[in-house]
Amino acid sequence: MIAEDILVRAGRMVSDTERVRWTDADWLEFVSDGQRQIALMRPDSASVIETIALVPGSRQTIPEIGLRLLDVIRNMGESGQIPGTPISSVKRGMLDSFDRYWHVVPGPMSVRHFAFDDRTPRHFFVYPAIPFEGSVYVEVAYSRTPPECSATTATLALADIYAVPLLEFVLYRAYASEQESTVAEAKAAVHLERFYASLNIKSQVDAAVSPKLPSEAS
Incomplete structure (x- = not known):
């Protein structure tokens, strides 16, 4: 149309x-x-699914054109081309109770969980935190601002x-x-x-x- x-x-x-x-x-x-x-x-009317590169640490942001995160679906390897393990949604408070140092202690080159808050729709957190060396890609669904x-x-x-x-x-x-x-x-x-x-x-x-x-x- x-x-x-x-x-x-x-x-x-x-x-x-x-x-x-x-x-x-x-x-x-x-x-x-x-x-x-x-x-x-x-x-959902303007939703897209894309592979994005994560930055070091736990806090991540969807692309600039995005309105809000809808889902973090799966790992996509160190090249962004290899489909990997699924990523589940959890409450941030649950991660805080489980590991109070999860924001600062990096893990392996893959993501197990993500946490999202409706009050900050363009941002999300991943567990474990992303290390400073190497590349980590994940597949995400997000709502894009119509041009x-x-x-x-x-x-x-x-x-x-x-x-x-x-x-x-x-x-x-x-x-x-x-x-x-x-x-x-x-x-x-x-x-x-x-x-x-x-x-x-x-x-x-x-x-x-x-x-x-x-x-x-x-």
């Missing part, structure tokens, strides 16, 4: 197919903001399934830009409500059909 697909649909809904009322630049700004808002609310949409032919960062909430956000921003009109203000509120509702419904459906372990099933 490209930006033009959203612009065409939005133009029809606001009776502005010639883009006189709002220019291409306006619409592209709305699309860019909409993608970023969706990525904030649904990090600025600078052309109508640009491919959108989100999957096609997010076309409806993205369209609703774009329409909300279009009407919200007409600050002197009470009618436009009311329409903006409607589209914003639909935007939130569509994302919430998708979250509920995803939770209902997501593969679960027997212990996680309700």
